[in-house]
Amino acid sequence: xxxxxxxxxxxxxxxxxxxxxxxxxxxxxxxxxxxxxxxxxxxxxxxxxxxxxxxxxxxxxxxxxxxxxxxxxxxxxxxxxxxxxxxxxxxxxxxxxxxxxxxxxxxxxxxxxxxxxxxxxxxxxxxxxxxxxxxxxxxxxxxxxxxxxxxxxxxxxxxxxxxxxxxxxxxxxxxxxxxxxxxxxxxxxxxxxxxxxxxxxxxxxxxxxxxx
Numbered sequence: 001x002x003x004x005x006x007x008x009x010x011x012x013x014x015x016x017x018x019x020x021x022x023x024x025x026x027x028x029x030x031x032x033x034x035x036x037x038x039x040x041x042x043x044x045x046x047x048x049x050x051x052x053x054x055x056x057x058x059x060x061x062x063x064x065x066x067x068x069x070x071x072x073x074x075x076x077x078x079x080x081x082x083x084x085x086x087x088x089x090x091x092x093x094x095x096x097x098x099x100x101x102x103x104x105x106x107x108x109x110x111x112x113x114x115x116x117x118x119x120x121x122x123x124x125x126x127x128x129x130x131x132x133x134x135x136x137x138x139x140x141x142x143x144x145x146x147x148x149x150x151x152x153x154x155x156x157x158x159x160x161x162x163x164x165x166x167x168x169x170x171x172x173x174x175x176x177x178x179x180x181x182x183x184x185x186x187x188x189x190x191x192x193x194x195x196x197x198x199x200x201x202x203x204x205x206x207x208x209x210x211x212x
Contacts, residue, residue: 003065003074005029011078012061019079019109020086027059027085034064035186038122039077041084056088067125076115083109083116127185136184140206141165141195142173148203151195152187164193175207 008029016024034040044058061081063074083105087094094101098118106116137158141149153161158176165171187196198206 001069001071001074003031003063003069005031008061008063008078011075012082015075015079015082020082024082024085024089025059027061030060030062031065032062033066034062035066036122037062037064038067038069039063039081041081041088043085043088056091059085059089061085065128067122068128069125072115076117079109079114080106080116123186125186126182134180134182134185136179136181136187138177138179138184138206139195140175140177140198140203141171142203143170144172145170148198148200149195150198150202150206151190152184154189154191157191160191161193168193177206179206 008031009026012024012026012029016022040062042058042060042062043056045054046057047054061078063077063081069077083102084097086105087101092101103118106118110116137153137155139151139153139161141151143149165174
């Protein structure tokens with residue numbers, strides 16, 4: 001679905017009444033294209049008074065439209081950030097960012113069928129308007145100690161990374177592979193010699209694909 005600031009405002013108003021006693025002032029809403037976080041809450045702490053107590057101001061909730069989410073998933077993301085907002089606004093202390101208090105709120109609200117989670121990992125989500133024919137330049141590496149690595153490389157840095165490989169005494173085998181597999185859409189494109197550790201089976205599967 002298409003996400004807008006007005007949609008977030010409407011949902012916020014409904015959830016504020018339903019779950020938070022309508023206590024939360026409407027924050028600033030931002031719809032962005034963040035790749036690593038589906039949602040984010042932020043505010044500022046301002047010290048005040050003789051005893052230097054503080055108040056929180058500048059409440060902002062950001063929700064990413066980078067991924068193609070269902071309405072229910074966007075709403076669960078907003079509720080996640082609203083829990084953070086309520087804890088900050090009420091100046092309650094939790095054991096950590098997603099500590100005991102946050103989890104109590106999460107479990108309570110999830111009883112209504114929401115899917116609020118602790119993790120905001122984006123693996124597995126489909127990128128909005130993603131081109132089906134997108135290609136990814138993969139680099140598969142095998143090192144002397146028997147380890148295997150895989151990375152998605154920014155094409156303009158291929159020659160630079162190839163030179164780094166030639167200078168490395170640890171690398172005993174490497175392959176360049178062009179893949180259309182959309183699982184790599186969420187991988188960061190590297191510009192230096194680094195990658196994720198993979199199994200030997202995954203390494204062999206990768207180099208079995210069409211080489212670039």
